[in-house]
Amino acid sequence: MPIYNAPTKDAQFILHEMLRISETDVPGYAELDPEFTGAVLEEAGKIASNVLHPLNAVGDTEGCRLENGVVYTPTGFKDAFEQVKAGGWPGLDMPEEYGGQNMPYVIGTAVGEMFSASNQAFTMYQGLTHGAASAILAHGTEEQKETYLPKMVSCEWTGTMNLTEPHCGTDLGLMRTKAEPQADGSYKITGQKIFISSGDHDMADNIVHLVLAKIVGGPEGIKGVSLFIVPKFMVNEDGSPGARNAVSVGKIEEKMGIHGNSTCVMNYDGATGWLLGEEHKGMRAMFTMMNEARLGVGMQGLAQADAAYQNALEYAKDRLQGRDVTGVKNPDGPADPLIVHPDIRRNLMDQKSFTEGARAFILWGATMIDRAHRAGDKDADGLVSLLTPVIKGFLTDQGYDMTVQAQQVYGGHGYIEEWGMSQYTRDARIAMIYEGANGVQALDLVGRKLAQDGGKHVMAFFEMVKTFCKDSAGQDEAYDKAFIEPLKAASKDLQAAGMYFMQQGMKNPNNALSGSYDFMHMFGHVCLGLMWARMARTAQAALDAGASDRAFYETKIATGRYYMARRLPATAMHLARIQSGADTVMALEAANF
Amino acid sequence: MPIYNAPTKDAQFILHEMLRISETDVPGYAELDPEFTGAVLEEAGKIASNVLHPLNAVGDTEGCRLENGVVYTPTGFKDAFEQVKAGGWPGLDMPEEYGGQNMPYVIGTAVGEMFSASNQAFTMYQGLTHGAASAILAHGTEEQKETYLPKMVSCEWTGTMNLTEPHCGTDLGLMRTKAEPQADGSYKITGQKIFISSGDHDMADNIVHLVLAKIVGGPEGIKGVSLFIVPKFMVNEDGSPGARNAVSVGKIEEKMGIHGNSTCVMNYDGATGWLLGEEHKGMRAMFTMMNEARLGVGMQGLAQADAAYQNALEYAKDRLQGRDVTGVKNPDGPADPLIVHPDIRRNLMDQKSFTEGARAFILWGATMIDRAHRAGDKDADGLVSLLTPVIKGFLTDQGYDMTVQAQQVYGGHGYIEEWGMSQYTRDARIAMIYEGANGVQALDLVGRKLAQDGGKHVMAFFEMVKTFCKDSAGQDEAYDKAFIEPLKAASKDLQAAGMYFMQQGMKNPNNALSGSYDFMHMFGHVCLGLMWARMARTAQAALDAGASDRAFYETKIATGRYYMARRLPATAMHLARIQSGADTVMALEAANF
Numbered sequence A, B: 001m002p003i004y005n006a007p008t009k010d011a012q013f014i015l016h017e018m019l020r021i022s023e024t025d026v027p028g029y030a031e032l033d034p035e036f037t038g039a040v041l042e043e044a045g046k047i048a049s050n051v052l053h054p055l056n057a058v059g060d061t062e063g064c065r066l067e068n069g070v071v072y073t074p075t076g077f078k079d080a081f082e083q084v085k086a087g088g089w090p091g092l093d094m095p096e097e098y099g100g101q102n103m104p105y106v107i108g109t110a111v112g113e114m115f116s117a118s119n120q121a122f123t124m125y126q127g128l129t130h131g132a133a134s135a136i137l138a139h140g141t142e143e144q145k146e147t148y149l150p151k152m153v154s155c156e157w158t159g160t161m162n163l164t165e166p167h168c169g170t171d172l173g174l175m176r177t178k179a180e181p182q183a184d185g186s187y188k189i190t191g192q193k194i195f196i197s198s199g200d201h202d203m204a205d206n207i208v209h210l211v212l213a214k215i216v217g218g219p220e221g222i223k224g225v226s227l228f229i230v231p232k233f234m235v236n237e238d239g240s241p242g243a244r245n246a247v248s249v250g251k252i253e254e255k256m257g258i259h260g261n262s263t264c265v266m267n268y269d270g271a272t273g274w275l276l277g278e279e280h281k282g283m284r285a286m287f288t289m290m291n292e293a294r295l296g297v298g299m300q301g302l303a304q305a306d307a308a309y310q311n312a313l314e315y316a317k318d319r320l321q322g323r324d325v326t327g328v329k330n331p332d333g334p335a336d337p338l339i340v341h342p343d344i345r346r347n348l349m350d351q352k353s354f355t356e357g358a359r360a361f362i363l364w365g366a367t368m369i370d371r372a373h374r375a376g377d378k379d380a381d382g383l384v385s386l387l388t389p390v391i392k393g394f395l396t397d398q399g400y401d402m403t404v405q406a407q408q409v410y411g412g413h414g415y416i417e418e419w420g421m422s423q424y425t426r427d428a429r430i431a432m433i434y435e436g437a438n439g440v441q442a443l444d445l446v447g448r449k450l451a452q453d454g455g456k457h458v459m460a461f462f463e464m465v466k467t468f469c470k471d472s473a474g475q476d477e478a479y480d481k482a483f484i485e486p487l488k489a490a491s492k493d494l495q496a497a498g499m500y501f502m503q504q505g506m507k508n509p510n511n512a513l514s515g516s517y518d519f520m521h522m523f524g525h526v527c528l529g530l531m532w533a534r535m536a537r538t539a540q541a542a543l544d545a546g547a548s549d550r551a552f553y554e555t556k557i558a559t560g561r562y563y564m565a566r567r568l569p570a571t572a573m574h575l576a577r578i579q580s581g582a583d584t585v586m587a588l589e590a591a592n593f
Helices: A008-018 A034-062 A077-086 A105-118 A120-139 A142-153 A282-288 A290-318 A342-374 A378-409 A411-415 A421-432 A438-449 A452-472 A477-507 A509-513 A516-544 A550-567 A570-579 B008-018 B034-062 B077-086 B105-118 B120-139 B142-153 B282-288 B290-318 B342-374 B378-409 B411-415 B421-432 B438-449 B452-472 B477-507 B509-513 B516-544 B550-567 B570-579
Strands: A065-067 A070-072 A157-162 A178-181 A187-196 A206-215 A225-231 A233-235 A241-244 A247-252 A264-275 B065-067 B070-072 B157-162 B178-181 B187-196 B206-215 B225-231 B233-235 B241-244 B247-252 B264-276
Touching: A008 A034, A008 A105, A008 A342, A008 A516, A008 A550, A034 A077, A034 A105, A034 A120, A034 A421, A065 A247, A077 A120, A105 A120, A105 A290, A105 A342, A120 A142, A120 A157, A120 A206, A120 A225, A120 A282, A120 A290, A120 A421, A142 A157, A142 A206, A142 A225, A157 A187, A187 A206, A187 A225, A206 A264, A206 A282, A225 A233, A225 A282, A282 A290, A290 A342, A290 A378, A290 A421, A342 A378, A342 A516, A342 A550, A342 B438, A342 B509, A342 B516, A378 A411, A378 A421, A378 A438, A378 A452, A378 A516, A378 B421, A411 A421, A421 B378, A421 B421, A438 A452, A438 A509, A438 A516, A438 B342, A452 A477, A452 A516, A477 A509, A477 A516, A477 A550, A477 A570, A509 B342, A516 A550, A516 A570, A516 B342, A570 B570, B008 B034, B008 B105, B008 B342, B008 B516, B008 B550, B034 B077, B034 B105, B034 B120, B034 B421, B065 B247, B077 B120, B105 B120, B105 B290, B105 B342, B120 B142, B120 B157, B120 B206, B120 B225, B120 B264, B120 B282, B120 B290, B120 B421, B142 B157, B142 B206, B142 B225, B157 B187, B187 B206, B187 B225, B206 B264, B206 B282, B225 B233, B225 B282, B282 B290, B290 B342, B290 B378, B290 B421, B342 B378, B342 B516, B342 B550, B378 B411, B378 B421, B378 B438, B378 B452, B378 B516, B411 B421, B438 B452, B438 B509, B438 B516, B452 B477, B452 B516, B477 B509, B477 B516, B477 B550, B477 B570, B516 B550, B516 B570
Parallel strands: A157 A206, A178 A206, B157 B206, B178 B206
Antiparallel strands: A065 A070, A178 A187, A187 A264, A206 A225, A225 A264, A233 A241, A247 A264, B065 B070, B178 B187, B187 B264, B206 B225, B225 B264, B233 B241, B247 B264
């Protein structure tokens, strides 16, 4: 049985020592002092470890089942959902007027990591609801907000997002689901949607489907797509669920992982829906939530990696196998623990340095979202918009790789389902795919975000790195050598790649697009390098100030040194690949593959 | 439903154009002309595509079941096994005197790839038998050989290898299974073994377990381990299976993949066994087969990667999504096929260049094994011994990554079991673990193989690369630039890493061991770089000679150029990691992780 311990201490270090959130001028941040966030995170951690985590394997083993049109979640999910609702967790960062607690997004993110890490499939029921509620909050009429938001903020009703159809995934212009206007202002929605997470289940009184569809007679392609609210049960005058709408579950998909979440084929057979936002502006309404949703998925990459790491670490300390080549470490035992072996450490340090770096990156990104939304800071909005594909693509790719590495520590036991390590990899795998497959993230980064607003945001990023280096260098030679120099080198690689794209992409866009995936990864490494340089500086300052918990800060610095020395050199490889251009990538005719 | 097409053409190119096997002086190779091997491979390909491949998903979905002590394989396995036996495939490279066809190992390997790619779980029943039979062939008495080999070569009886115990995996010295000598020369074997592939099933009349155990009163640790033959049914005087031996299945493990193979917990309760080879020399007997077995696992990495790639390619050609940014390619359709997109090509070219390079590496490695065994060539034996951990570790790591990339091409459909792409990753995952986890391969490479015979074999490897470069350079500028220069650079990186290990490993072995995993991967890249340089030279020669199938050879060269430009630069990253030394890897106390 795997373990899970919420990373409250590490989150607190990032929030208060590195980011100093309560000292920043973002509205709502002043209240976020260490005591307050510590109390929130500790409570969240208890729910994660004691309620959600024990159901993680149950969800994986049982999965969801469809019987006579009704979807049943795994044993225990319903009770746990009641507990999460009772704690007010779903509305943590939702407006007070709809029953939420109005906390900043950064707190929702820190809590979200714990919930996801302890049970991703379960937490998705709440996560999708959050996304759908945010869309209604941003684009709904007052009536729509009053009808749906109080129920959704409490998770009394849950939500879904319906985009994909069998023949249409990334390219939503191919969509066939149609919406026929009715005399009463509603629409009849007809079509089939697939891969609908939390599509149906037995934990809520109603399910609010947000459905992309084309209004009959509207423009062709993506410009004719609108967004609709289609409740499972029609809503009565008094706000209670009424008659069943014409939406049903076609089947539950058999997936590689996240078995505890009901991923459904949804059939809309003239279901009644109401326009959300403007006609033919469905994509815009969807994309409003994109930065948050994608940051949330990047967070899942981190979450699964951390959960897997915690177990790999315990196993490496417990399992006795072989002897330390430099001298026996456990003379009274039949062998030394795995953790004495350099290659096991290399593996664990990869995981640890990724996980802590990613946590800093995610929480920092969440503060940028808060700054953009709460303080109306356009620069923060531009920066987080630039980095969103990096957060989503890099952290889910690397997060997945780390779950695979964690599994490897277990040897043969890692392959046996009973030990739980397989589930971490199988669950983590989806995050590389949904909310825009990672190749699409890379395309978004290189094809759109780099040049956005005349390249202003990427220049601001480089300026931020430069300023940090200037401010931090020259005080401690060891720090400069371990952190500033590698960060500068990696940042230089990234700039060289950006320059290559500008120069060569003009001649042929394929020169840029062939390197997009490598660019996304090198960008991620530079971001984590920056986070580590910041964390190490913070930790050193705490040590210099005579902090009592020296081991914590020294470990932080040592882990950062590992990342800079062992992970950051990847940027040069990515640059070499990028600079080799499109020729070898595009050389073959499709028929000759 | 996935497809599988046997790579006969590519194997023939490698065997006859690149390796020119029938012209080499290895006994048995003269008969291996293109017509003959083509006929063998074509027949094997039919079995793979028509018999084994259709059962791949069946095996995954149904799995094996244990009922009243009897293990049942999935529907259709038994019939398919009969067909494989009837074709004489299990004895392809076994001695004629025991009913085999005495073909070289390289042919068994080429066939093995096809069988594994089409159904890894199924092929393991035969593969384990081959391994066990090889052990008996190498170490058995005449009586043992006569008793077991004819039945095992035909797969009338199958075999298993019993090493692991619950508390003892890599460190076999911790073994507890004991062997008590009996008056009649037999032993009573008592203990529990886990992760026993093909441990029990309903497809053979008897199962011959090879079991590692400690003879009571023998030396402590690994020096007291002996190998025993423990048949499921005692063998009667007339050679037929008789009374049941005291060995039983504890349970079938629930695994991440290879569900069609019965991975069993085996309980030995005073079972009757006979010593195979010498007392206390069990490890030596086991290790005799190690090069072959590990090469076979490396081949599984390639096999799953190729099977997954074939499907990803078809999907990329079929699935219409988005438009080519440089101009519409499918104007009559609603969108262009995925394969027009640069990042999809980057992904597919990674797979293709790995798969074909790995196939060349494996088949070349198999010719080295043949040269060692059939011609008694000690240098070939040393070289293949050096490269065995590279073949096993690098090809299974990369092969797994490629199945993940193939799955990614499918977007959401890649996560749905029905499409079959999840199975390729789940099945491929085990190859990184069994037959020595890949971290142990890296340890073997750096800790043992590099320095073996005074470093003779690694020097021979570098000499081989150097000679190849000298012989090939200077005739074609484009070839030199695309192939020779990157190969030289990568080889230089590898040498620098070796030098670092020598210099720094003396001071502290952890300096070498901390870099072992990176070294294994950079070594693999250099090997595939060498293979690609050889294949490209071969292909160019064919083009120069006016070969009619120009597209095949041009594609080969273009794919090689991709590998050299896009994959080989990884060596510099691995070198940088290695040269950062052990400090950051070993810095933390175990308690501070």
